[in-house]
Amino acid sequence: MLPVPLTIYLLWSYQDYRDRLLNSISQRLNLDLDEDSIFYKLGSSGLITFSDYIFLLTVLSTSRRHFEIAFRMFDLNGDGDVDCEEFEKVAALIRQQSSIGSRHRDHANTGNTFKGINSALTTYFFGPQLNQKLTIEKFLDFQHQLQKEILSLEFQRKQPDENGRITEADFAELLLAYAGYPAKKKARMLKRVKKTFRDHGVGITKDDYLKFFHFLNNINDVDTALTFYHIAGASIDQPTLRHVARTVAHVDLSPHVINVVFTIFDENMDGQLSNREFVAVMKNRLLRGLEKPKDTGFVKLMYSLIKCARDTKPAILDF
Ligand SMILES: [Ca+2]
Ligand SMILES: [Ca+2]
Known part of the structure; x- marks a missing residue:
């Protein structure tokens, strides 16, 4: 199969992705964008995995406030930053809960090692040695840029x-x-x-x-x-x-x-x-077609976060 640019993934619905690409765990990024582009930065970092894709899709459709809550959840030791280990732990937990994650674990048993791949996303967040820390500012800025670029591309089309x-x-x-x-x-x-x-x-x-x-x-x-x-x-x-x-x-x-x-x-x-x-x-x-939360642990997680946030702090008071 020819490499498909990440941007195209994100313009597809989840259903399209599942139909066309379920069997391919990772794809080389193949982009022709200017250097400021978030896709350029991601693309120079390596591979986009399926869990990256699900993560990015969720990032696209999450409000800034809920994204902040998600960051706090990734910060397991509560020191204000997220390191790669914390990120991986939460990501593994999400994969365990998700039926797609389970299927991918099966792939891992047949030789397609899922764990241990430096994905584009972890490299972008934590550096090539995976030893940098992710701050809330970088996390939110990432979301802002991703949303803006994808929407601009959709508009441009x-x-x-x-x-x-x-x-x-x-x-x-x-x-x-x-x-x-x-x-x-x-x-x-x-x-x-x-x-x-x-x-x-x-x-x-x-x-x-x-x-x-x-x-x-x-x-x-x-x-x-x-x-x-x-x-x-x-x-x-x-x-x-x-x-x-x-x-x-x-x-x-x-x-x-x-x-x-x-x-x-x-x-x-x-x-x-x-x-x-x-x-x-x-x-x-x-949800861009991600309407079956049982398929995607991360989305399920966001659902419970949203519900939790709604129960504790009314949005109208959130200034
Ligand atoms: Ca931490
Ligand atoms: Ca009406």
């Missing part, structure tokens, strides 16, 4: 015009990419967007796009915030969505973006988004 804008329909396609809708329903939603903005579309900038996905990464906190407003499960109108984005995710979504989002998701056209129309779907999309 829609070929923005000379003003750097993609059409409302392109934006809708990106949003619906991993939402798991039946093809018929997806087509109906896209048709609605095309029709609404056919004659007076103004397009979506990359900044709009990045902001909106930052908002989506906080969708679990948004859901919690709506609980605090005593309107969980109830419908929200455009000003409420804008307000919640500002107070919970700290992003200022433009009225145009919000209008497009309502056009996409307001199935019954009552001017309101119900929980079922929007929040529930977007929580699912966040």
